[in-house]
Amino acid sequence: MAGIGMSWTDYYAKTQGRPPRPTLLEALARFGGRTGLAVDLGIGGGRDALEMLERGWRVVGFDSEPAVLALPRHPRLTVRREPFETAELPRADLVNASFSLPFCRPDAFPAFWGRIAAALNPGGRFAGQLFGPRDGWFGDPGITFLPEAEVRSLLASFDIECFDEEEDDAETPRGEMKHWHIFHVVARKR
Numbered sequence: 001m002a003g004i005g006m007s008w009t010d011y012y013a014k015t016q017g018r019p020p021r022p023t024l025l026e027a028l029a030r031f032g033g034r035t036g037l038a039v040d041l042g043i044g045g046g047r048d049a050l051e052m053l054e055r056g057w058r059v060v061g062f063d064s065e066p067a068v069l070a071l072p073r074h075p076r077l078t079v080r081r082e083p084f085e086t087a088e089l090p091r092a093d094l095v096n097a098s099f100s101l102p103f104c105r106p107d108a109f110p111a112f113w114g115r116i117a118a119a120l121n122p123g124g125r126f127a128g129q130l131f132g133p134r135d136g137w138f139g140d141p142g143i144t145f146l147p148e149a150e151v152r153s154l155l156a157s158f159d160i161e162c163f164d165e166e167e168d169d170a171e172t173p174r175g176e177m178k179h180w181h182i183f184h185v186v187a188r189k190r
Protein backbone atom coordinates (compact mmCIF):
# COMPACT_ATOMS: atom_id res chain seq x y z
CA MET A 1 0.00 0.00 0.00
CA ALA A 2 1.38 3.35 -1.02
CA GLY A 3 2.82 5.52 1.74
CA ILE A 4 -0.01 5.54 4.21
CA GLY A 5 1.29 2.39 5.98
CA MET A 6 -2.11 0.94 6.92
CA SER A 7 -4.97 -0.66 5.04
CA TRP A 8 -7.65 1.69 3.72
CA THR A 9 -10.25 -0.20 5.78
CA ASP A 10 -8.26 0.59 8.94
CA TYR A 11 -8.12 4.20 7.73
CA TYR A 12 -11.93 4.27 7.38
CA ALA A 13 -12.30 2.91 10.94
CA LYS A 14 -9.91 5.57 12.31
CA THR A 15 -11.64 8.41 10.48
CA GLN A 16 -15.24 7.21 10.99
CA GLY A 17 -17.60 9.93 12.09
CA ARG A 18 -15.22 12.77 11.21
CA PRO A 19 -16.84 15.81 9.59
CA PRO A 20 -16.74 16.55 5.86
CA ARG A 21 -13.57 18.15 4.53
CA PRO A 22 -13.38 21.96 4.49
CA THR A 23 -12.61 21.97 0.74
CA LEU A 24 -15.90 20.17 0.07
CA LEU A 25 -17.82 22.55 2.36
CA GLU A 26 -16.27 25.53 0.57
CA ALA A 27 -17.22 24.17 -2.86
CA LEU A 28 -20.78 23.39 -1.72
CA ALA A 29 -21.17 26.87 -0.24
CA ARG A 30 -20.14 28.37 -3.58
CA PHE A 31 -22.98 26.51 -5.33
CA GLY A 32 -25.32 28.56 -3.15
CA GLY A 33 -27.80 25.74 -2.53
CA ARG A 34 -27.86 24.45 -6.14
CA THR A 35 -27.34 20.72 -6.53
CA GLY A 36 -26.38 18.37 -9.35
CA LEU A 37 -24.22 15.33 -9.92
CA ALA A 38 -21.07 14.99 -7.86
CA VAL A 39 -18.25 12.54 -8.44
CA ASP A 40 -16.49 11.61 -5.20
CA LEU A 41 -13.04 10.26 -6.00
CA GLY A 42 -11.77 8.03 -3.20
CA ILE A 43 -15.15 7.94 -1.47
CA GLY A 44 -13.59 5.94 1.38
CA GLY A 45 -15.80 5.76 4.47
CA GLY A 46 -18.21 8.25 2.90
CA ARG A 47 -17.68 11.27 5.16
CA ASP A 48 -17.95 13.69 2.20
CA ALA A 49 -20.53 11.69 0.24
CA LEU A 50 -22.91 11.72 3.21
CA GLU A 51 -22.76 15.52 3.34
CA MET A 52 -23.45 15.83 -0.38
CA LEU A 53 -26.37 13.38 -0.15
CA GLU A 54 -27.84 15.25 2.81
CA ARG A 55 -27.73 18.44 0.73
CA GLY A 56 -29.60 16.80 -2.15
CA TRP A 57 -26.76 15.98 -4.55
CA ARG A 58 -26.57 12.80 -6.61
CA VAL A 59 -23.22 11.15 -5.92
CA VAL A 60 -21.15 8.69 -7.93
CA GLY A 61 -18.32 7.48 -5.71
CA PHE A 62 -15.18 5.84 -7.07
CA ASP A 63 -12.71 3.84 -5.04
CA SER A 64 -10.50 0.81 -5.65
CA GLU A 65 -11.02 -0.54 -2.13
CA PRO A 66 -13.51 -3.47 -1.99
CA ALA A 67 -14.88 -2.29 1.40
CA VAL A 68 -16.59 0.68 -0.26
CA LEU A 69 -19.14 -1.70 -1.75
CA ALA A 70 -20.44 -2.17 1.82
CA LEU A 71 -21.21 1.54 2.27
CA PRO A 72 -24.82 2.16 3.35
CA ARG A 73 -27.16 2.36 0.36
CA HIS A 74 -28.87 5.58 -0.65
CA PRO A 75 -31.19 6.15 -3.63
CA ARG A 76 -28.96 8.98 -4.93
CA LEU A 77 -25.64 7.17 -4.38
CA THR A 78 -23.83 4.92 -6.85
CA VAL A 79 -20.55 3.36 -5.80
CA ARG A 80 -18.10 2.10 -8.40
CA ARG A 81 -15.17 -0.01 -7.34
CA GLU A 82 -12.69 1.17 -9.97
CA PRO A 83 -9.12 2.44 -9.80
CA PHE A 84 -8.44 6.05 -10.77
CA GLU A 85 -5.92 4.83 -13.31
CA THR A 86 -8.67 3.47 -15.59
CA ALA A 87 -11.89 5.06 -14.28
CA GLU A 88 -14.17 6.72 -16.83
CA LEU A 89 -16.07 9.53 -15.14
CA PRO A 90 -19.65 10.67 -15.80
CA ARG A 91 -20.32 14.33 -16.60
CA ALA A 92 -20.44 16.15 -13.28
CA ASP A 93 -21.08 19.50 -11.64
CA LEU A 94 -18.64 18.76 -8.84
CA VAL A 95 -15.59 16.52 -8.66
CA ASN A 96 -14.58 16.07 -5.04
CA ALA A 97 -11.27 14.36 -4.33
CA SER A 98 -10.43 14.63 -0.64
CA PHE A 99 -6.92 13.34 0.07
CA SER A 100 -7.26 10.84 -2.75
CA LEU A 101 -5.75 12.14 -6.02
CA PRO A 102 -2.13 11.75 -4.82
CA PHE A 103 -2.78 8.01 -4.65
CA CYS A 104 -3.23 7.84 -8.42
CA ARG A 105 -0.04 6.34 -9.88
CA PRO A 106 2.19 9.11 -11.25
CA ASP A 107 2.36 7.60 -14.76
CA ALA A 108 -1.45 7.58 -14.95
CA PHE A 109 -2.04 10.95 -13.28
CA PRO A 110 -1.88 13.32 -16.31
CA ALA A 111 -4.49 11.31 -18.25
CA PHE A 112 -6.65 10.98 -15.14
CA TRP A 113 -6.57 14.71 -14.52
CA GLY A 114 -7.53 15.17 -18.18
CA ARG A 115 -10.59 12.97 -17.61
CA ILE A 116 -11.50 14.95 -14.47
CA ALA A 117 -11.32 18.29 -16.30
CA ALA A 118 -13.26 16.88 -19.27
CA ALA A 119 -15.97 15.44 -17.02
CA LEU A 120 -16.77 18.78 -15.38
CA ASN A 121 -19.56 20.85 -16.87
CA PRO A 122 -18.74 24.54 -17.45
CA GLY A 123 -19.24 26.27 -14.10
CA GLY A 124 -18.60 22.98 -12.29
CA ARG A 125 -16.11 22.73 -9.48
CA PHE A 126 -13.13 20.67 -8.41
CA ALA A 127 -12.41 20.36 -4.68
CA GLY A 128 -9.58 18.38 -3.17
CA GLN A 129 -5.94 17.99 -2.23
CA LEU A 130 -2.64 17.37 -3.97
CA PHE A 131 0.70 16.64 -2.33
CA GLY A 132 3.74 18.87 -2.83
CA PRO A 133 7.39 17.80 -3.19
CA ARG A 134 8.31 18.52 0.44
CA ASP A 135 5.80 15.97 1.70
CA GLY A 136 7.33 13.29 3.92
CA TRP A 137 6.17 10.52 1.58
CA PHE A 138 8.02 12.11 -1.36
CA GLY A 139 9.81 9.43 -3.32
CA ASP A 140 7.14 6.78 -2.91
CA PRO A 141 6.76 5.59 -6.51
CA GLY A 142 3.03 4.94 -6.08
CA ILE A 143 2.15 8.50 -5.04
CA THR A 144 1.86 11.63 -7.20
CA PHE A 145 3.63 14.77 -5.92
CA LEU A 146 3.41 18.06 -7.81
CA PRO A 147 5.16 21.39 -7.30
CA GLU A 148 2.92 24.42 -6.92
CA ALA A 149 3.51 25.59 -10.50
CA GLU A 150 2.30 22.24 -11.85
CA VAL A 151 -0.79 22.28 -9.65
CA ARG A 152 -1.58 25.76 -10.93
CA SER A 153 -1.03 24.67 -14.53
CA LEU A 154 -3.52 21.81 -14.03
CA LEU A 155 -6.01 24.56 -13.21
CA ALA A 156 -5.34 26.63 -16.36
CA SER A 157 -8.95 26.27 -17.53
CA PHE A 158 -10.34 26.95 -14.05
CA ASP A 159 -10.90 30.04 -11.92
CA ILE A 160 -9.15 29.29 -8.65
CA GLU A 161 -11.45 30.01 -5.71
CA CYS A 162 -9.24 28.66 -2.90
CA PHE A 163 -5.61 27.67 -3.01
CA ASP A 164 -4.10 26.97 0.40
CA GLU A 165 -0.64 25.54 0.86
CA GLU A 166 -0.17 23.63 4.12
CA GLU A 167 3.21 22.55 5.35
CA ASP A 168 3.44 21.18 8.87
CA ASP A 169 4.17 18.17 11.03
CA ALA A 170 1.11 16.29 12.20
CA GLU A 171 -0.04 12.77 12.97
CA THR A 172 -1.35 10.46 10.30
CA PRO A 173 -4.59 8.59 11.13
CA ARG A 174 -2.26 5.73 12.09
CA GLY A 175 -0.79 7.93 14.81
CA GLU A 176 2.65 8.47 13.24
CA MET A 177 4.20 11.91 12.92
CA LYS A 178 4.62 13.00 9.34
CA HIS A 179 5.70 16.11 7.45
CA TRP A 180 2.76 17.18 5.29
CA HIS A 181 3.01 19.37 2.20
CA ILE A 182 -0.49 19.76 0.84
CA PHE A 183 -2.27 22.01 -1.63
CA HIS A 184 -5.95 22.44 -0.75
CA VAL A 185 -7.85 23.50 -3.85
CA VAL A 186 -11.31 24.65 -4.84
CA ALA A 187 -11.63 25.77 -8.46
CA ARG A 188 -14.44 26.50 -10.93
CA LYS A 189 -14.24 25.35 -14.52
CA ARG A 190 -14.68 28.23 -16.96
Ligand SMILES: C[S@@+](CC[C@H](N)C(=O)[O-])C[C@H]1O[C@@H](n2cnc3c(N)ncnc32)[C@H](O)[C@@H]1O
Pocket residue numbers: 008011015021041042043044045046047048062063064065082083084085097098099100103104105
Ligand atom coordinates in the same frame (compact mmCIF):
# COMPACT_ATOMS: atom_id res chain seq x y z
C1 LIG B 1 -6.80 8.99 2.34
S1 LIG B 1 -8.24 8.11 1.82
C2 LIG B 1 -9.42 9.46 1.71
C3 LIG B 1 -10.82 8.97 1.85
C4 LIG B 1 -11.87 10.09 1.89
N1 LIG B 1 -11.95 10.82 0.64
C5 LIG B 1 -11.58 11.03 3.04
O1 LIG B 1 -11.41 12.22 2.81
O2 LIG B 1 -11.52 10.58 4.17
C6 LIG B 1 -7.90 7.77 0.10
C7 LIG B 1 -8.97 6.95 -0.60
O3 LIG B 1 -8.61 6.77 -1.96
C8 LIG B 1 -8.74 5.40 -2.33
N2 LIG B 1 -7.72 5.12 -3.34
C9 LIG B 1 -6.38 5.15 -3.16
N3 LIG B 1 -5.75 4.89 -4.31
C10 LIG B 1 -6.72 4.71 -5.25
C11 LIG B 1 -6.70 4.43 -6.64
N4 LIG B 1 -5.55 4.33 -7.28
N5 LIG B 1 -7.88 4.32 -7.29
C12 LIG B 1 -9.06 4.46 -6.61
N6 LIG B 1 -9.14 4.71 -5.29
C13 LIG B 1 -7.99 4.85 -4.62
C14 LIG B 1 -8.53 4.62 -1.05
O4 LIG B 1 -9.13 3.34 -1.11
C15 LIG B 1 -9.15 5.54 -0.02
O5 LIG B 1 -10.53 5.28 0.14
